[in-house]
Amino acid sequence: MRVMIVDDERPARERLRRLLTQEADVASVTEARDGVEALELIAREQPDVLLLDIQMPEVSGLELAASLPAPAPLVVFVTAYDQHAIAAFDANAIDYLLKPFDHARLRRALARVRARLAQQPAPVATATAPVLATQPVRQLLIAERGATRIVPVEQIQWLETADNYVVLHTAAGQPLMRQTLAGLLLQLGEPFVRCHRRAAVQLAWVEALLPLDKGDGELLLRGGARVPCSRQYRAGVLDALRGGPQQR
Incomplete structure (x- = not known):
């Protein structure tokens, strides 16, 4: 072990x-x-x-x-x-x-x-298909300025990479978490889907997918935020919104 x-x-x-x-x-x-x-x-x-x-x-x-x-x-x-x-x-x-x-x-x-x-049953995984969280975490803990900030996952509208950090966009602020976007998505599980090489959204916050030029788009979230959705990830986002398989 x-x-x-x-x-x-x-x-x-x-x-x-x-x-x-x-x-x-x-x-x-x-x-x-x-x-x-x-x-x-x-x-x-x-x-x-x-x-x-x-x-x-x-x-x-x-x-x-x-x-x-x-x-x-x-x-x-x-x-x-x-x-x-x-x-x-x-x-x-x-x-x-x-x-x-x-x-x-x-x-x-x-x-x-x-x-x-x-x-416990033995986990099944491959090198090309990491295992996603089956029961996503309920909250994230973020150390900032000597204190610990508790961010409920349900409040996170979208995620954005910033060098070696991920910005957690919430209505109450944008705390930074030292983590890769891919690693954080594995922890958070199915409620989130990647929509851009530098961004991911929580599906429950998405109100609309707005088209842009050359197959790109923007995701309009409840509260008015707009998140880029590149053509590379657009099909996966649509599948996730329909309840189909997600690609991370």
Whole structure:
């Protein structure tokens, strides 16, 4: 199994890594120093389980668990605080490890993870057809100026690339998320469709497709925004609006 350790304290990450090297079926161990870094790495590394601290700067472990892309990895909370246990199990945690814990206690948690993984159907994917999120995330967490902004996905009207970031266009503002457009679309799933090499829209916000020259067009959204729709993506957008297959 693939494991990701998410903890803002380096000694805690190093201790977990040492213990995990003694588990024969642990294929890889990835580390993230906080929740923001974890969200960036999860789409790429696709861990089976997170060993997740709760109290971290900017994004707590509970906030991260609520914002995981689907299909989400299993979560084992690893924390020094016992008062979060009820909230942790409400977040569908597999286990709740209180620091300090010994190797035997970690192994019991990993046994629960193995049992849950054994119940899951094996994913089917190809190199040319990435697996889309089957249950899209409900909200995105964005770190900005020392705070964490929570953006409900339903409020995102369209997405636009900006160098190494994606602009989330909402009625309340345009926060930046450090992510590729393609990677974010894999997290968000079916409600969104790409309409331009630099843009994608949430289908529920589209009111009309307006034609332009040479097969290009514009998507008119509720609220008045206009989003470019290039001829390369026009057919896919129309199929998505009809409820057909989407191309990303």
